[in-house]
Amino acid sequence: MVNALAVGWRRYWFPAGGQKSAAAVRISVALTVLASLARLQGNPLLLHAAAAPRAPSHPVGVLLLLGSTPPSPTLLALAHGLALVATLALLVGWRTRTAAALALVSMLLVASFSVSFTPDWPHDLNLPLLALLALQGTQAGDVLGVDGWWRRRRGLLAPLADGFAWTQRLVQLVAALMFLAAAACKLGAGHFTLRPRARGQHQCRSR
DSSP, rough: OOOHHHHHHHHHHHOOOOOOHHHHHHHHHHHHHHHHHHHTTTTTHHEEEGGGGSSOOHHHHHHHGGGGOOOOOHHHHHHHHHHHHHHHHHHTTTSSSHHHHHHHHHHHHHHHTTTTTSSOOGGGHHHHOOOOOOTTTGGGGSSSSSSHHHHHTOOOOOGGGGGGGHHHHHHHHHHHHHHHHHHHHHHTOOOOEEEEEEESOOOEEEO
């Protein structure tokens, strides 16, 4: 029984193939993160971090590691620049694993600061950050990326064929879990109602 479960687990997460799908997911996640960075760049708190009010600040995310001391404007500027460069590297598949890790850490710092003055965490940041987290360790840069071109130029062996499919499947899993958790929270709080449409159909709306 245990062996069968182990075989099934490996067969699902590590089947052969999926190289192009993994590359497509890498590119899609990078574009999503870039769009989030563009929105954050226009945040007044980031544009004028030195003048940001400190009293109503409630550190969240990775800022909890810093205690009550808010990050300096210089650190925020460096983190935003690093997030942009790392995400662009992820987009073109250059040093993909390192780029994904740097993009995640720097993006978390910038995003955490931007929402430390709001009562809740904006939903539009959840999916890009979770997808970026799921990309950690991926070798998707070997296909449609600089990593693959450089490997072939150096005459190195290609990565194992069963090391790609887990990338898109893990991203799909974290996205599904996020929406399921959000739906469960809203249902538990009574924020969803079923209202009849004109033709007698029903739809689910959020108040």
